[in-house]
Amino acid sequence: MKNILDFKTLAEFIEYFKDEETCRAYCVEMRFRDGEYCPHCGHHEIYKFADGKRYRCAACKEDFTIKTGSVFGESKLPLKKWFIAIYLLSTTSKGISSLQLAKHVGVTQKTAWFMDHRLRSAMKQDKGQIFGTIEVDETYVGGAVRNMHRSKVDRSKVGTGGKGKSIVFGMRQRGGEVRARVIENNDAAQLHPAIQATVAPGSTIYTDEHRGYNGLVGYIRTAVNHSDKVYVSGDAHTNGIESFWALFKRGYHGVYHWMSRKHLQKYVDECAYRLNRRGQGMNIVFADVVGGATDGQHLGYKALIA
Numbered sequence: 352m353k354n355i356l357d358f359k360t361l362a363e364f365i366e367y368f369k370d371e372e373t374c375r376a377y378c379v380e381m382r383f384r385d386g387e388y389c390p391h392c393g394h395h396e397i398y399k400f401a402d403g404k405r406y407r408c409a410a411c412k413e414d415f416t417i418k419t420g421s422v423f424g425e426s427k428l429p430l431k432k433w434f435i436a437i438y439l440l441s442t443t444s445k446g447i448s449s450l451q452l453a454k455h456v457g458v459t460q461k462t463a464w465f466m467d468h469r470l471r472s473a474m475k476q477d478k479g480q481i482f483g484t485i486e487v488d489e490t491y492v493g494g495a496v497r498n499m500h501r502s503k504v505d506r507s508k509v510g511t512g513g514k515g516k517s518i519v520f521g522m523r524q525r526g527g528e529v530r531a532r533v534i535e536n537n538d539a540a541q542l543h544p545a546i547q548a549t550v551a552p553g554s555t556i557y558t559d560e561h562r563g564y565n566g567l568v569g570y571i572r573t574a575v576n577h578s579d580k581v582y583v584s585g586d587a588h589t590n591g592i593e594s595f596w597a598l599f600k601r602g603y604h605g606v607y608h609w610m611s612r613k614h615l616q617k618y619v620d621e622c623a624y625r626l627n628r629r630g631q632g633m634n635i636v637f638a639d640v641v642g643g644a645t646d647g648q649h650l651g652y653k654a655l656i657a
């Protein structure tokens with residue numbers, strides 16, 4: 352593939368994307384990888400201005416640039432800075448805080464925070480179903496009891512009502528990809544549809560003994576007994592999804608410290624994205640994020656801070 356470049360270090364990366372023209376050409380290649388289109392109306396016939404930077408749609412006559420409607424937006428920030436941010440965000444295992452990003456990229460922390468959130472929206476989870484042997488579990492984030500498993504939350508809830516926590520529900524194909532989403536509560540009415548939307552019917556599902564999984568139809572379910580401290584008994588374990596929680600929590604505690612409920616799904620997406628692309632080359636991941644970024648919906652600063 353032409354647009355997959357081969358860089359092994361940040362130094363090589365920065366040397367390649369040395370100026371705005373090179374970055375823009377790369378964006379053009381990624382954005383129009385399935386053909387040219389107008390970001391205003393989707394029409395496929397567009398004209399390019401002589402300056403090489405602006406386009407006009409043959410149908411709606413609107414002008415645009417390669418950044419219009421993408422997560423890069425119309426900001427004055429050079430694409431090179433965006434690219435370095437993408438490199439840093441997609442090569443760390445735990446993520447990167449806006450404070451670190453600001454230092455590395457050379458922008459204010461406010462700008463870094465904005466970039467961070469926009470880029471995260473380009474790191475979405477795949478919509479495709481997972482199948483085979485699937486481990487499912489929930490974790491509890493924020494509030495008075497931070498990031499803990501339900502068995503501990505239930506105990507600590509006494510007296511506090513467990514308020515202020517968000518629930519993240521995760522499903523991981525054994526030895527494969529993870530899908531995770533924020534859910535409102537951990538009852539069957541939430542868990543069953545989440546599983547049905549994500550896991551192919553007929554798959555084997557390992558859960559713990561939580562009642563919310565009872566009565567799940569269409570799957571072969573095995574409950575792992577956590578309360579007896581029998582964590583691993585043959586194949587009946589949920590170690591795969593638990594290692595995802597461990598990764599997520601390292602990012603939570605070590606990098607971000609706090610994730611608002613409003614943006615939690617995006618952090619979950621970012622973490623899942625990273626795990627699912629572990630082992631892929633940096634150049635492939637970079638191309639994928641730039642592809643997602645140029646496709647992305649415009650996400651205004653006001654919408655982010657509202």
Ligand SMILES: [Zn+2]
Nearest residue numbers: 389392408411
């Ligand atoms: Zn148009």
